[in-house]
Amino acid sequence: MATNKVKDPGLGESTVTSAKRIVNKDGSFNIKHLNRKSGISALYAYLVDISWIRFFCFVFLAYFVLNIFFATIYVIIGVEFIGVQPISFLHDFVKAFFFSSQTVTTLGYGAMAPKGILAGIVSSCHALIGLLSFSFVTGLLYGRFSKPKASIEFSNNIIYRDFNDGQALMFRLINSKTDVMINPRIVVTLAITEEDATHGYKRNFYQLELERDHITYLPTTWTLVHEITEDSPLAKFSKEALKTLNGEFLIMITYYDEAFNEEVYKLHSYTFQELLMDVTFEKAFYFDEEGYTILDHRKLSNTEKL
Numbered sequence: 001m002a003t004n005k006v007k008d009p010g011l012g013e014s015t016v017t018s019a020k021r022i023v024n025k026d027g028s029f030n031i032k033h034l035n036r037k038s039g040i041s042a043l044y045a046y047l048v049d050i051s052w053i054r055f056f057c058f059v060f061l062a063y064f065v066l067n068i069f070f071a072t073i074y075v076i077i078g079v080e081f082i083g084v085q086p087i088s089f090l091h092d093f094v095k096a097f098f099f100s101s102q103t104v105t106t107l108g109y110g111a112m113a114p115k116g117i118l119a120g121i122v123s124s125c126h127a128l129i130g131l132l133s134f135s136f137v138t139g140l141l142y143g144r145f146s147k148p149k150a151s152i153e154f155s156n157n158i159i160y161r162d163f164n165d166g167q168a169l170m171f172r173l174i175n176s177k178t179d180v181m182i183n184p185r186i187v188v189t190l191a192i193t194e195e196d197a198t199h200g201y202k203r204n205f206y207q208l209e210l211e212r213d214h215i216t217y218l219p220t221t222w223t224l225v226h227e228i229t230e231d232s233p234l235a236k237f238s239k240e241a242l243k244t245l246n247g248e249f250l251i252m253i254t255y256y257d258e259a260f261n262e263e264v265y266k267l268h269s270y271t272f273q274e275l276l277m278d279v280t281f282e283k284a285f286y287f288d289e290e291g292y293t294i295l296d297h298r299k300l301s302n303t304e305k306l
Contacts, residue, residue, distance in 0.1 A: 004231065006189070006205050009250075013202045015193050022191060022248055023269035048143045055144070059137060066104060066133065070126050071096035074119070081119035083112040104130035148257055150266035151177035156301040158249060158270040160242065160277050169208075169226045169234070171270065172281050173253070174300050175218050184255035185214040186224060190233060192247035206233040208249075218255070220295050221284050245272040279303040 011022055024030050047055060074082055074096035075089070084095040099112045103126045114123040155172040163170075175181055188208040196202045209232075211225035228234050237245065254265040282302035285295040 004207050004209060004233065006207050008203075009189060009205060011191065011203065011205075011250075013204075015201050015203050017193060017201055017246060019193070021269060021271055023250055023267050025268075027267040029267075044140065044143070047140050048147055052144075055140070062133070063104075066129070067097055067100040070100040070103070070122070073122055074099060077118055077122065081116045082114055082123075100126065103127055104133070106130060146260075148260035148262055148264040150253070150255075150257075150264045151175060151179060151181075152253060152266045152268075153297070153300060154251070154268045155281065157274050157276045157303070159279050159281065159303060160239070160275055161280055161306060162278075163225065163227060167228045167239075168211075169228065169249075169275075170223055170281070171249075171251075172221055172223045172284075172300060174221045174284070174295075174297060176297065177259075179257060179259045181218040182256040182258065183214065183216065184218050184222070184253060186210065186251065186253045187213065188224070188226065189250040190247060191250060192233070192245060204233075208232070220293065221300065223281060239277065243272060243275060243277070247272055276303060278306055280306055 020030050022030060047058065050058075071093055075092050079086055079092040079096055082096065082099050084092065084099070086092055095112070102108050102112070103123050106127060114120045153174050153176045158169055158171040160167060160169055162168075188210060190206045190208050191203045192206070193201050194204055208226045211227060215222065226232070234242065249270040251268045251270075252265060253268075254263055256262070257264045280303060282299055282304050284297075284299040284302070285293055288294050
C-alpha cells in the first residue's frame with residue numbers, strides 16, 4: 001500500500017465502472033441533486049454563479065414576462081382606464097405593454113396614466129413589484145461583481161514524460177489576469193477505481209507528492225510535477241496501463257487575491273483519457289527586444305515532442 005493513501009475526502013468510496021468524472025471541467029462537482037429544498041437563497045446563489053450571457057437572458061426574459069402579464073391585465077380591465085383609445089386587440093396590447101414597461105421602471109412619460117380606482121390599484125401594485133425586482137437585480141449585479149473568482153486557467157491535458165532518471169506527470173496553469181497571486185498552494189488527490197475483495201468497485205484516494213506544492217507568487221505560468229518514484233501510487237502501472245486506468249486527478253488551488261483582499265480557490269480535474277505521452281509543454285513566455293517578459297496565454301496547452 002502506498003504511504004500517501006488517504007481516507008475518503010468526502011466524495012464517497014463506493015462507485016461503479018461507468019461512473020462519470022467527479023469534477024467537471026468548469027470546477028463544479030458532477031452531482032445531480034434529487035429532492036433538494038430550494039428557496040430565494042438558492043435562486044440568488046444560482047443567478048450569481050451562472051454566466052453573464054445566461055444571467056442577462058434571465059433578466060430580459062423576466063422583464064418581458066412581467067410586462068406581458070400586466071399588459072394582459074390592463075387589456076382585460078380596459079385600456080381606456082390607462083388613457084388609451086381602444087382600436088384593436090393588437091394595438092391595445094402594445095399600448096398596454098408600453099404603459100407596463102413605464103410603470104415597472106417608474107419612468108412614466110405622462111402620455112398614459114391610470115384612471116379610476118381599479119387601474120390605480122393595479123398600477124400601484126405593479127410599481128411596487130417593479131421596485132422590488134430592480135432592487136433584486138441590483139443586488140445580483142453587486143453580488144456577481146463582488147464575488148471573488150479565481151483567475152486561473154489550466155492546461156487542457158496532463159502529460160507523462162521522462163524526468164530526471166525516471167518518469168513524471170505534469171500539468172500547467174496560468175494567471176489569466178494581471179492581479180498578483182500571493183502564496184498559491186495546490187493539493188492534488190488521485191482517485192482510482194479498483195476492484196475490491198467482494199468483486200465490487202471502490203475508489204481509493206491518494207495525495208500526490210509534488211515537486212513544489214506552493215510558491216510565493218504567480219505572475220506567469222506554473223508547471224506542477226509529480227515524479228513517479230517507488231512510493232507513488234502510479235509506480236505499479238506500466239506506461240500502457242496508465243491510459244486505461246479509471247481514475248481522476250482532483251486539483252484544488254488556493255491563493256490570496258489582492259483585488260478582492262481575500263483567499264480564493266478553484267477546483268479542476270483531469271482523467272487518464274486526458275493524458276498525453278512523451279511530450280513536453282511549449283514555453284509560454286519569452287523576452288522582447290526591450291527586455292519585457294511576454295506571456296502568451298494561447299500557448300498554455302501547447303505541447304511538443306521530446
